[in-house]
Amino acid sequence: MRLVQVLIPEGTRESVVATLDEQGIDYAIFDEVGRGDFEAMVQFPVPPSGVEPILDELTVAGVQEDAYTIVLPTETVVSRRLSGLVERFPGLRISRDELYARAQDLAPANSTFFAFLLLSTVIATTGLLLDSAATIIGAMVVAPLMGPAVAASVGTILDDRDMTARGIRLQVTGLLAAIATAAVLGWLLQQTVLIAPGLDIRAVPQVAERTSPNFLSLFLALGSGIAGAISIMRGSGSTLVGVAIAVALVPPAATSGLGIAFGLPGVAIAGAVLVIVNLLAINLSALILFYLAGFKPLDAGKYEGIRSSVASRVVTIVVAITVLSLVLGTVTLTTYQTQAFERQTEALIEQEFEAADVEGVVLVGVSVDYQPVDRLLGDEPVVDVLVGIPRDLEAPPDLAQRFDDQLTERLGQDVIVRVGFIEAQVSDGEPPSSPLGDRSATTTRPSVVRLPTH
Incomplete structure (x- = not known):
C-alpha cells in the first residue's frame, strides 16, 4: 500500500476533490499555509498499481508537474474501506514516478560506482586465479552493475535521454575499466612469487569456464535482466538480483583482462565476447519487460515516439x-563434438581391451586432450592410454599405432596416440592376513617401461 500526499494548487481544490470522489478514494485534506501557490494538501492511501492512474486523473484535474507529490510506502493500513480499491487495482506494479526514482537511486555517483566496481574486479580476478567460486561470488556482492543496467532501460521507456545515456556510459566504461584493472593486476602478480612462472590460466577451471562461452551463458544474462526488472517493479530482492547481474559481467571481464596480461589473445577475446553478449542480453530483457509492463513516458504525448524508439533499439540489440x-x-557445437569424441574414444579403447582379454593386462586409464579451440584450429586430438602389464609379459611395440589406426578408422579423424606401460601385479582372490594389516593385494610400481608415440 502507498500513502500519496499532493499539494493542491490555488483554484483547483474543487476539481481535485471531485476527482477523488469519483475514483472512490478516501482522503484527508489539510489547509496549506506555508506558501501562497498552494491552498491545501490532500493525502490518501492507494494500492501500488493504483498510484499511476490516480495521479494521471489528478493531473487532468489541475495538479501539474510543478506541484509537490510524495509517494510513501506504508507498513500497514487498517481500514475495511480499502477492499474495493484493492480489487480495483490488483497487482504490485509501481508507478512510473516510483520507477524513475528507484532507477536514479540505483545508479550511484561516478566515484562510488567505479570504486566498488574496481574493488569487485580485484576480488574476482583473485578468485579466478585461486579457482575459488566462493571468492568470485563474494566479489559479485560488491559490484554495482545493476543500477546502470536498469537505468538505461528505464530512461529509454520514460524518454529520459540523460538517464539512458548515463546508464549506457557507466556500463561500457565500467566494464572497460574492469578489463583494464584485471590486466594490470594480472601483470603485476606475474612479477611476484604469488603466481607460478609457468602458470597456464587456461587450465584453471574457473577461467576455462569463461573461455568457452555457450548458449547457457546467454540464458544466465537474460534471466538476470528479467529478474532485475521484476525486482525494481516489485521492490524486492534487488540486492540478490544485482549479484546475479554481476556474475554475468564481472568474471568474464576479469577473464578477458587476465588473457591480456598473460598474452593469450584467445582468452581475452572469448572473455570479451561473453561480456558483450551478456551486457546486451541483460539490457534487452529489462527493456522488453518494462515496456510490456505498460510503463509510459512522464509526458504522455511522447508515447508514440517511445514505441518506435524501443522497437528500433530492441531490433538493434537482437541483431548484435x-x-x-x-x-x-x-x-557450443564444438564443445559437444569434443566431449562426444572423448566418450567414443574411451568406449572404443575399453572394448579393445575387453575383446583381447589378455591375462594380467589391465587398462589403467584413458585421457583425451581435445579442446573446442583444437577442433576450430584443426589440431589433432591426443589420446593417452595407460596400461598395466605383468613384468614377465613383453609389451607390444606397435600398440600405439594399432590404436591410432583403429580410432582413425572408427571415428573418421586423425589422432595422436601415446601408450604408457606400468608393471602391475593383480591378485587372484582375497589376500591372506599379514603383519602389514588389511591392505589391497594389487601392487603397482610406477616404472614406465616405454612410451611409444605416433
Whole structure:
C-alpha cells in the first residue's frame, strides 16, 4: 500500500476533490499555509498499481508537474474501506514516478560506482586465479552493475535521454575499466612469487569456464535482466538480483583482462565476447519487460515516439546478439563434438581391451586432450592410454599405432596416440592376513617401461 500526499494548487481544490470522489478514494485534506501557490494538501492511501492512474486523473484535474507529490510506502493500513480499491487495482506494479526514482537511486555517483566496481574486479580476478567460486561470488556482492543496467532501460521507456545515456556510459566504461584493472593486476602478480612462472590460466577451471562461452551463458544474462526488472517493479530482492547481474559481467571481464596480461589473445577475446553478449542480453530483457509492463513516458504525448524508439533499439540489440551468438553457437557445437569424441574414444579403447582379454593386462586409464579451440584450429586430438602389464609379459611395440589406426578408422579423424606401460601385479582372490594389516593385494610400481608415440 502507498500513502500519496499532493499539494493542491490555488483554484483547483474543487476539481481535485471531485476527482477523488469519483475514483472512490478516501482522503484527508489539510489547509496549506506555508506558501501562497498552494491552498491545501490532500493525502490518501492507494494500492501500488493504483498510484499511476490516480495521479494521471489528478493531473487532468489541475495538479501539474510543478506541484509537490510524495509517494510513501506504508507498513500497514487498517481500514475495511480499502477492499474495493484493492480489487480495483490488483497487482504490485509501481508507478512510473516510483520507477524513475528507484532507477536514479540505483545508479550511484561516478566515484562510488567505479570504486566498488574496481574493488569487485580485484576480488574476482583473485578468485579466478585461486579457482575459488566462493571468492568470485563474494566479489559479485560488491559490484554495482545493476543500477546502470536498469537505468538505461528505464530512461529509454520514460524518454529520459540523460538517464539512458548515463546508464549506457557507466556500463561500457565500467566494464572497460574492469578489463583494464584485471590486466594490470594480472601483470603485476606475474612479477611476484604469488603466481607460478609457468602458470597456464587456461587450465584453471574457473577461467576455462569463461573461455568457452555457450548458449547457457546467454540464458544466465537474460534471466538476470528479467529478474532485475521484476525486482525494481516489485521492490524486492534487488540486492540478490544485482549479484546475479554481476556474475554475468564481472568474471568474464576479469577473464578477458587476465588473457591480456598473460598474452593469450584467445582468452581475452572469448572473455570479451561473453561480456558483450551478456551486457546486451541483460539490457534487452529489462527493456522488453518494462515496456510490456505498460510503463509510459512522464509526458504522455511522447508515447508514440517511445514505441518506435524501443522497437528500433530492441531490433538493434537482437541483431548484435544474433551476430555474437554465432560465436556462442560455434563454441557450443564444438564443445559437444569434443566431449562426444572423448566418450567414443574411451568406449572404443575399453572394448579393445575387453575383446583381447589378455591375462594380467589391465587398462589403467584413458585421457583425451581435445579442446573446442583444437577442433576450430584443426589440431589433432591426443589420446593417452595407460596400461598395466605383468613384468614377465613383453609389451607390444606397435600398440600405439594399432590404436591410432583403429580410432582413425572408427571415428573418421586423425589422432595422436601415446601408450604408457606400468608393471602391475593383480591378485587372484582375497589376500591372506599379514603383519602389514588389511591392505589391497594389487601392487603397482610406477616404472614406465616405454612410451611409444605416433
